[in-house]
Amino acid sequence: MNIRLETIILYVQNTGLLKNFYVENFKFTVVEEDPAWILMNAGPAHIGLHKIGDQYLEKIAGGYQFDNNTKLVFETDTDIEVVRNDLLSKGVQMQEIKTFENYDFWLCDGTDPEGNVFQLKYRK
Template identity: 30%
Template sequence: MRTGLVIYSSSISRLTEFYCHVFGFEVFEKDEPYALLMAGDVELVLLETEISKKAFSLDKARDDTPIKPTFFVDAPLERIGQKIEEKGGAVYPPKNWDFGGRQVCDAYDCEGNIFQLRIGKNA
């Protein structure tokens, strides 16, 4: 089964650059109000709307959002954390915990959208 996620954005270009740089997504299709990114069987749609432009605050994480996407990565936490910070995001302290035999941590992107990282066993 393929899976997908839609994230509302105040800046398509900035958020596209973040997810391509950090997680290796590739731009499959892009127009003024949206971008379709692909990585393996995951489809990520970034959608820019007038409401999202007004609602987003770039100076902090949006911890009131009731959903948290999870990205499974094979890179060490230090390396993926550096990539996140290079593009305006951050990794939350405490840095990590274990869940299901994997190292796990929360982070947020350049627009404050919170996500979870699950670090592969071979990372």
């Protein structure tokens, strides 16, 4: 049996806002799009943005950011400090760059406009 990750789906409040965020900042390309669904090519896998149903949106106060236990990790071949500074200049919330002993990568976490956590990963 051969299994591979093909798509990660995020349930979001505003598909257009997040589409723009990932297209503008990470240069992902849109593969499919309709009012409730956007699928983007993110390299070896896709990221799907699925609009939360109206029955749930009515219960969410404007500007609410979701807490979740998911982190999207994006490996970059551009110096992580350059990428981080570019995102900071665009108002993206970014943490400090870090690494671990005996680990071959620099890491930096950030959040998208709805609070989904992503991590940049850059080989030392």
